[in-house]
Amino acid sequence: MGRANFSLVPKLRLISGGLSLISNGQGSAEPASPPERLPDADAFDAYSRTVSGVAERLGPSVAHLAVPHRTRRGRREGAGSGVAISPDGYMLTAAHVVQGADGALGASFSDGRELRAEVIGADPLSDMAVVRADATDLEPAGLGDADSLRVGQLVVAIGSPMGLAGSVTAGVVSALGRSLPTRSGSAGRLVENVIQTDAALNPGNSGGALADGLARVVGINTAVAGVGLGLAVPINAATHKIISSLMSEGRVRRAYIGIVGGSRPLPPRVSSQVGREAGIEVVEVVGGSPAARAGLRPEDLIVAVDGEPMADVGDLQRLMVAERIGQGVEVELVRDGGFLKIDLIPRELET
Secondary structure (H helix, E strand, C coil), X not given: CCCCCCCCCCEEEEECCEEEEEECCEECCCCCXXXXXXXXXXXXXXXXXXXXXXXXXXXXXXXXXXXXXXXXCEEEEEEEEEEECCCCCEXXXXXXXXXXXXXXXXXXXXXXXXXXXXXXXXXXXXXXXXXXXXXXXXXXXXXXXXXXCCCCCEEEEEECHHHCCCEEEEEEEEEEEEEEEEEECCEEEEEEEEEEECCCCCCCCCCCEEECCCCEEEEEEEEXXXXXXXXXXXXCHHHHHHHXXXXXXXXXXXXECCEEEEEEECCHHHHHHHCCCEEEEEEEECCCCXXXXXXXCCCCEEEEECCEECXXXXXXXXXXXXXXXXXXXXXXXXXXXXXEEEEECCEECCC
């Protein structure tokens, strides 16, 4: 077997941080050029600075929550996260984190403080809750507006997955406008405009913050729907009202008419008359409900309530606020191809 001949293969020599080509034993007279910067290095540095900046600003506002429960086998401790929203101890978390809490909660912050906390109010139908820690000097997080988010936008999740307080993960807004079904007793509701993100969320992240690149909290982490698929309840005008009700009354009151329905395309003739493409089809009318007493029937198509256009169940949910309880509303619907108006009086939703 012949020997390989390497005499014509160029040689490389390391010269003060660079590589110089050597051919025929002679080194190049030119000094080695400094290594080129990767074309996306600046963008990566900016990304890292943004994430670390959010962590530095928001980390002191996020706490690990220890939630005591009583079971048949004795006491056990659940865990979740919470976000301070005022210096005097008010914190946001997920309702399912504090559900069934038996006694005072523990709130542990990044500065080493371990504070006693109590549940002020919880709303399972929005999966939002407010707890209050024994403190007067918490670092409150700034609240943003999830309605301004865009798909692909950077978001940062901060919480206590697996009890590891102060954990930070980053990702993007994967999708907007998701719906999350919730239930409390016999009552059910869809949480609208839920944020979907690929920022890693794990058990214990629930109740923690989902923030934008300016460290504004735009969501409260609520569920892990799969690998790389986390969900957060949005912070927007609707949830601001929920938070305010929980802080002042400890609960959220909602009006109720008693139908089960879904969005349905309107017949072309109806669509051209009302100037919309969809309405709410009544699938079921709950017996004894305001809708039943007013005469609504399955297969009715609701197109407006008190003059407000109805295209899906979310439109009706937004209208059923506490102020509507006991106040008459006019329901405009289509039945057997004709328009009909029915008056009904919503009552309070029992949970």
